[in-house]
Amino acid sequence: MWKKKLYVKDNLNAFTISRSKIDLFFDCNRCFYLDQKHGIKRPHGTPLVINNFVVNHYKNLINEFRIKQIVYPDSIKIKKKLIPTNLEALNLWNHPFKGISYVHKKTNFKIKATLDDVWQCSETKDFTPIIIKSTSRKKDINAETIWPGYWKQLSLYSYLLSKNSLNMSNTGILIYLNALENNPNTIKKIDFELLIFEKNLDLSWIEPTLEVIFKTLNSNEVPLNHNSCKYCRYQTNIQQVLDGKF
Template identity: 30%
Template sequence: MIKVSRSKIDLFLECPRCFYLDVVKKIKRPPGFPFNLNNAVDMLLKKEFDRHRVAGTRHPIQIEFGIDAIPAPHPMMDKWRQSMQHGVIFQDEEKDLHLYGGIDDLWINSKGEYHVVDYKATAKDNPVTELAEWTAGYKRQMEVYQWLLRKNGLKVSNTAYFVYCTGDNSLESFDNKIEFHSHIIPYEGDDSWIDNVINDLYSCLQSSTIPHKSYSCAYCGFFKKLYVELKNDRNLLSN
């Protein structure tokens, strides 16, 4: 089976050529910088919500924002969080695709519906209280998680939640700590686009031809320019 992660689905939407080179030819884009501070916030939030998961109680921020849910005590939570080793998995036998993605958290409401939850951390002068236009990728991320969980038989609510933690960079000093203002931002997901994208993605993988360069892709533009420069350098050396 061909393994396709949630992030690879997003890569396909961004640039089919980069997706094909990554999954089929194993030629990956240069890696980005790790977000170690964001990862630390994620880990600490997971520990907090896990304590309430064990106790069967609401987290204080859920009470503050009037969320009718508790951290879901699902037996697969540990595996579903492991994006590299496991994650939430759906195997499309017909297409021979292994589709997966690692969630941050899962809450369950009084109706027995599951809510996908994602933690986000940033630093700004003012707390983030709503999703900006550039967060379209975050929204797609939630919808893929909802789709995967539904494929696993869960009753998933369209309402997902972002726990958005904003580090206050307006303070006068650091003093070995960062003050965070945390908000829960609801998002109404719609995963109706995913099946069509999976079909297109599958057709791309089955092709023997590398997709054309995408003019909107910065990586395609960079490598095209690099190729021209190297070609010119070889011509100069041969003269």
């Protein structure tokens, strides 16, 4: 059975940290520490089977423009002429078990992520990272209601792409496939609206965060329980019951 390598202090081999683990660090550094140093993982959530199917179907539609190397029409909505890139490396970068990576020399971390897509401006030739999400919301989706973590995700993608010698734009693009309410008498068809958002990316948090992660992993002390973490609260409550204090 495959077993993830755990962090070992002063190991000469680069230690792989995925984009999702960086998200975990922001969510709870205690859960991150237990995961990366001791192999104690949070319970897995329910797989988003339908969401993933919708996103993958949309990606297949985009491939038509990638093959022909023509502008994707919906990019005009944000006043850009963007072409889905046909870089050979993209087959590696969007592979879930390979992905794009970069070794951060100061920490000896191999930062890794799986990309959704990369588009290139037909005019400036700059590249832009893309993430695609499927959802179903009755309320309007706008720039103010988008989860900030998506922009952080795009920032890391842009960082990794630039470290892999691509000339990046200073923006990232989020595409929402939002399921609309259909005729309640049928379940044979679901319509989606396509929403596209663009925002300037902030990459300034990445290097300092990697250094804090490095310091955390090299400490022998487990971080304190995170009050806002439901997993930490669950663990604390269980321990209190076992100790007869609950």
